Structures are given as structure tokens and as C-alpha cells.
Amino acid sequence: MAMTAIPKGIWKYALLLLLLLAIATVASISTISTLHSMLIEEAQKRGTQSFDEIGRIITVAILALTMGFLLLAGALGLWAIRSTTQTEARRRIGRFVDAMDYLRDGILAVDRKGFITGSNPAARAFITAAVSTTSSLKALFPSLNDDDLRQLCDRTSPQEVERTCKTAQGFKTLRFRSQPTEDLNLILLSDVTDQKSLEMQHRQIAQLQLIGRVARGVAHDFNNILCAISAHASLLSRTESNTDQDRESLRSILHESERGAILARHLLELSRTGIKGPPCDRPAEQIQQAASLLRVGLSPGWVVQVDLVEPLGSVALTSVQIEQVILNLGLLAADEHASAGILHILAGSSSSKPPFDTHEMFEAVIVVAAHDPGATVSETAYRLSDATTTAADFGVIQSVARSMLEEMGGRLDPLFASGGRHCYRIGIPGLKSPQASIAALNIPDELKTYVAGWPLLLAVSSSDIGARLETHFKELGLRVVMADTLVSALQYVQSDRQFSAMIVERQLFGQEADALLRAILKLQPLSALLVLCSSSTEALHSLAKDVVFSTVTASPEEVVRSLIMAKAMSDGRRKKP
Structure with missing residues (x-):
């Protein structure tokens, strides 16, 4: 049986007790010796009776001492x-916190x-310096001020603080949430x-939408003006008293008014949210229009x-969407x-050939770039960024354009x-007719x-995506019910x-x-469930036995086959006792 280690802190208290007992012993001996001398002296002066009385007093004094x-x-x-x-309790909680390597968030015992x-591995990953029992919260997170520290060390109620801190991965916004216990505070990072x-x-997108509404109102007023x-200029051009110079001026006014009306119409189209329309069958014309x-x-x-x-075929985006992406x-x-x-x-x-080597087949690949004046522009002047770019690296305009493209x-x-x-570099997929895609589905007639x-x-x-899948499934004879919100x-x-x-x-x-x-599985236990993810990394492995995961970019054939696989899973759940 393993022996329990004696806590290091107990030795100093044991030494303190021994020191106190030694002081008490010396004091007692000194007191007894002094009283003994006084007793002998008084006894010699007063006799035996006084000696007994003084003895009782000394005995009581010694007992009291x-x-x-x-x-x-x-x-x-x-x-x-x-x-x-x-x-010892603080030390045990610290060791317990140190072993919490299964938590994604960091935990500090303070x-x-x-x-x-104590600190778990996730918390130590945020900290640039080495963590020890002599490390303070202020030293490890200098961005925390004195008020923040008082809040996080409060003994009465939980507190929450958010600060931008320099971590091992760079500057991060960290949320500190403290939970007081009897003798220390647990802080969740x-x-x-x-x-x-x-x-x-x-917030920026909401501001852009507000600006779009304002621009739409301005475009309406500008179009009315x-x-x-143009109406008055057209009436004046019909009078016979105009000179050649007047007629030329009126033609210029009409031309510029028509040009302004076209710009106002495009501004109205670009300020709309949720643009809908038919796919563009002449993307080259829209590229030229965006250039204008x-x-x-x-x-x-x-x-x-x-x-x-080279000539471009029909693409999945609408004409306005193509202009909007290229223009922005x-x-x-x-x-x-x-x-x-x-x-x-x-x-x-x-x-x-670069820059058209997208590794995926797109009907239209468009590169938009700015060069210095006098630079030689060619197809070989571009190279792909080596860094992995995420959605957070994009600005608002790029994120909106990226979302619009990825939806299609x-x-x-x-x-x-x-x-x-x-x-x-913009990659736009080509357009396939629903009839052609249904005919091309490699699904047996039995299925x-x-x-x-x-x-x-x-x-x-x-x-x-909903309209595309609905069309395919209705062609296959399914009775489809649509929902676009949770x-x-x-x-x-x-x-x-x-x-x-x-789905x-x-x-x-x-x-x-x-x-x-x-x-959903509990409410509809007999239904097949197929979940469409933006990428394969979003699949929930905890539900892999009951749910089939696919991607929103999967072909109709892949979606149908995944749906049949999900149906087989639901049938298996039905057969279980």
C-alpha cells in the first residue's frame, strides 16, 4: 500500500509548535525555580505555617500557568x-486543474x-511565459488592470471580463469568467x-445595408430628376426655332441624361439585398458592363x-451578381x-495554365488586379497566395462576395x-439545365x-440551393416540403x-x-436524416451512427445516394428492440 506523502507546509507548523513548547518549558522551569527560592526564604522568616500557605499559592500559580x-x-x-x-486543498485542486487536458477552454486556479x-494545457497554450506557483495573474496577462483583477478575485459572485491579450498565437480576444469557491477562484479562459x-x-454588413438603402433612395430621386x-430636352428638340448649336446641346443633354439613368438603374440593382433573377447566359457582356x-x-x-x-458559356450567377462582384x-x-x-x-x-489552374472546373474564371502605370500585363503576372486564407482574413466586401460565390x-x-x-480570382460554375442533370443521374430505375x-x-x-434540390427531387417523384429557417x-x-x-x-x-x-431524431425516429455541411470538417462524429453528412456543393446524384444511405440507417433503428 502506497504511503501518502506528508505535505511540505506541515513541517513549518510542527517546528513552530516545538518552539512554543520549548519556550513554555523554559518559562515553567524558570518560574518554579524562582518560586522555590522565594519559598525557602519566606519559610525561614515566618516558620512552617507560612511555608504551607505559600506552597498552596505557588501550586495554583503553576497550574494556571x-x-x-x-x-x-x-x-x-x-x-x-x-x-x-x-x-493541501489548494494544491490538490491545482493538480486536478493541471490534468484537465480534455477541455477546449482554459482553466486557471487562482x-x-x-x-x-493550477492551469490546464489549454490555458498554458495562451500564456507565453512558464507557469509556476509564484506566477501571478497580472504577470501572465499584463492587459488586465487592477479593477479587472479585483473583479476576477471577488469572493462573493461570478464575474466576467473581456480583454485583448498577447498570447503564444498572437493577439487574441480572451473572455475571463471567474467562479469563486471557498478558498480560491476558478477562472475559465x-x-x-x-x-x-x-x-x-x-455590424459592418448592417451598416452597408443601411448605406444601400440610402443609396437606393438617392438613386430614385436622381432618376426622377x-x-x-430628358423630357424637357426632348420637347425642346422638337421646336423648329432651334439653331444647329441648340440642337447639338439638346442632343448632349439627352445623351448624358440617358447615361445617368443607366447608372441610376445599376445603383438601384446593386443596392438591393437578396438579388434574384435568371442565371447569366452571356457573362462576357456583364464583364464589359462592369468594366464600364x-x-x-x-x-x-x-x-x-x-x-x-476564350468565349464563356452560361454561368450560375445572375447578371447583376457578376457586375456586383467584379465592381466591388x-x-x-x-x-x-x-x-x-x-x-x-x-x-x-x-x-x-495559370492563373486559370483552379483545380476545379469552372465555366468562368475572372482575375481582377491593379497594376502600376506602364506595367506589362500578362497572364503570367499572377501567382496564388501561399498562406491559407480563412473567412476571418477577408474584409466585409470580400466576405460578401465569397459567400455569394460559394452559395452557387x-x-x-x-x-x-x-x-x-x-x-x-473568381471561379463561377457553369449552368446545367434541370432536365439534363436529372437525365444524367446515374441512379438505377429500381432506386x-x-x-x-x-x-x-x-x-x-x-x-x-433549395430551388435546385427541390427541382431534382420533384423530378424523382418525391413530395417536397420547403423550410428556409430553423x-x-x-x-x-x-x-x-x-x-x-x-435534408x-x-x-x-x-x-x-x-x-x-x-x-429531431427523437421527434422523427423513423425518418432518414441527411445533413448538408459547408465542408467535410463540420460533420459531427458523435452522430455518425444515426446521421449521414454530405456537403452543400455535392452533386444531385451524390445527395440522392446519401439520402438512400440515411434511409437504410433509419430502417436499422426501426428494427432495433
Whole structure:
């Protein structure tokens, strides 16, 4: 049987007790010796009777002195035991916190003076210096001020503080949440950098939407003014008293009014949110139109050069969306230059030659870049960024453009142009007719007969993806019910209606996807459940036995086959006792 190690802190209390007992012993001996001398002296003076009386007094004094020392030693002993217990409890909690390597968030155990007594691996990953029992919270996180430290070390109630701190991974926004216990505080460290960045993007997008509404109102008023000007100019041009110079001026007024009306119409289209329309069957014309808008929007001196390497077929984006993406990315690329230069728009299809080597087949690949004046612009002037770019690395405009492209199966890549300046490569997928895609589905007739007539719940946030899948499934004979929000989807799930299969988008459920999907399985235990994720990394492995995961960019054939696999899983659950 292993012996329990004696805490190090107990030895100093043991030495203190021995020292007190030694002092008490010396004091007692000295007192007895003194009293003994006094007793002999008094006895010699007064006789035997006085000797007995003094003896009783001395005995009582010695007993009182001894009891006093015993009480003092007992009080000090209790204090030593309590202090030792608290020290050992702090040490055990610190060791327990040190072993919490299964938590994603960091945990710190902090005593009343602000010193660290324990930290799990996730917390140590945020800290640049080595952590020891002599490390203070202030020393490890200098961005915390005195008020923050008082809050986090508060003994009465939980507290929360958010600060931007320098960590081993760079500057991060950390959330400190303290939970007081009897003798120390447990502080939970959470990295909320991405969450704060997303909130900032949402606020910026809301501001852009407000600006769009204002621009829409201005465009309406501007269009009304131009209509009045052009109408009066048209009436004046019909009078016979006009000279040739007057007629030329009126023609110029009409021409410029029509041009202004076109710009106002484009401003109205670009200020709309949730643009819908037919896919673009002539993307080359929209690229030229976007170039014309850039020539108007950029300052004088800029040269907009458009190179179409090959003819482009129909694409999945609408005409307005193509113009919007190219116009905004072109303005962003031009903003990196202090002076006017060349804005180059290069368009072609996916191939093995750079910059069209996208590794995925896109009908249209468009590169938007800005160069210095007089620079030689060619297809070899661009190279792909070596760094991995995430959504958080993009600004608001780039994020909106990227989301718009990814909804349709496209992509936005950052490139480097000559001089190391950033530019953008846009990949837009081609358009396939629903009839052709259904005919091309490599699904046996037996399986088509098997799925025909199924009641299907299709819950996706993207109207484009929802419309595409709805068309395919209706062609296969499924009875499709659409839902584009989490609330509407849960209403269908909680109703008395029984679905044979359900297809839901992972994005609808947010961070509570695991719990919500388990609830759906309980409410519809006999239904097949297919979850569409933005990427394969979003799949929830804890539900792998009950749910089939696919991607939003999967082909209709892959979605149908994944749905049949999910149905087989639901049938297996039905057979279990």
C-alpha cells in the first residue's frame, strides 16, 4: 500500500509548535525555580505555617500557568491544522486543474492574492511565459488592470471580463469568467476572437445595408430628376426655332441624361439585398458592363483593360451578381494604389495554365488586379497566395462576395500580382439545365421507384440551393416540403406529419447543432436524416451512427445516394428492440 506523502507546509507548523513548547518549558522551569527560592526564604522568616500557605499559592500559580500554555498551544495547533488543510486543498485542486487536458477552454486556479495554483494545457497554450506557483495573474496577462483583477478575485459572485491579450498565437480576444469557491477562484479562459470578428462583420454588413438603402433612395430621386431633364430636352428638340448649336446641346443633354439613368438603374440593382433573377447566359457582356461602371467609378487616369481569353458559356450567377462582384473587387484592388494605374480584368475558363489552374472546373474564371502605370500585363503576372486564407482574413466586401460565390458552388481566391499587391480570382460554375442533370443521374430505375412518393422535408437557408434540390427531387417523384429557417423546420418536425426523409443544412442550427439534431431524431425516429455541411470538417462524429453528412456543393446524384444511405440507417433503428 502506497504511503501518502506528508505535505511540505506541515513541517513549518510542527517546528513552530516545538518552539512554543520549548519556550513554555523554559518559562515553567524558570518560574518554579524562582518560586522555590522565594519559598525557602519566606519559610525561614515566618516558620512552617507560612511555608504551607505559600506552597498552596505557588501550586495554583503553576497550574494556571501550565493551563494557559496548553490553551495557547492548542489554539496554535488548530490554526496550524486549518492552514495546512487549506494549503493541501489548494494544491490538490491545482493538480486536478493541471490534468484537465480534455477541455477546449482554459482553466486557471487562482488564490486570493492573485497567484496561479493550477492551469490546464489549454490555458498554458495562451500564456507565453512558464507557469509556476509564484506566477501571478497580472504577470501572465499584463492587459488586465487592477479593477479587472479585483473583479476576477471577488469572493462573493461570478464575474466576467473581456480583454485583448498577447498570447503564444498572437493577439487574441480572451473572455475571463471567474467562479469563486471557498478558498480560491476558478477562472475559465475562452478565445472569442472569431466570435468578435464575426460580430464586427455583421455590424459592418448592417451598416452597408443601411448605406444601400440610402443609396437606393438617392438613386430614385436622381432618376426622377434625370427623367424630367430628358423630357424637357426632348420637347425642346422638337421646336423648329432651334439653331444647329441648340440642337447639338439638346442632343448632349439627352445623351448624358440617358447615361445617368443607366447608372441610376445599376445603383438601384446593386443596392438591393437578396438579388434574384435568371442565371447569366452571356457573362462576357456583364464583364464589359462592369468594366464600364469601373471607368465611371474610378478617378481619372485609371485605365481599365479587359482581356477575354476564350468565349464563356452560361454561368450560375445572375447578371447583376457578376457586375456586383467584379465592381466591388475592382474598387478594392484599386484602393491599394496611391496613384492611378491599370485595372486588369482577365477572363477565361478553368485550364492547367495559370492563373486559370483552379483545380476545379469552372465555366468562368475572372482575375481582377491593379497594376502600376506602364506595367506589362500578362497572364503570367499572377501567382496564388501561399498562406491559407480563412473567412476571418477577408474584409466585409470580400466576405460578401465569397459567400455569394460559394452559395452557387463558386470560389474566391486571393492572388498576388506584380509588385506583391493583392488581387482576386473568381471561379463561377457553369449552368446545367434541370432536365439534363436529372437525365444524367446515374441512379438505377429500381432506386428511383423506391424513393418515389416519399414525403421529404428540405430545410436549407440558401434559396438557390433549395430551388435546385427541390427541382431534382420533384423530378424523382418525391413530395417536397420547403423550410428556409430553423423555426419553420422545427415546426414541421414537431407536427403530426411523418416524413420519410429530411435534408437539413448544418448552417441553420448554429453551435447547437448536436443537441438539435438529437432532438429531431427523437421527434422523427423513423425518418432518414441527411445533413448538408459547408465542408467535410463540420460533420459531427458523435452522430455518425444515426446521421449521414454530405456537403452543400455535392452533386444531385451524390445527395440522392446519401439520402438512400440515411434511409437504410433509419430502417436499422426501426428494427432495433
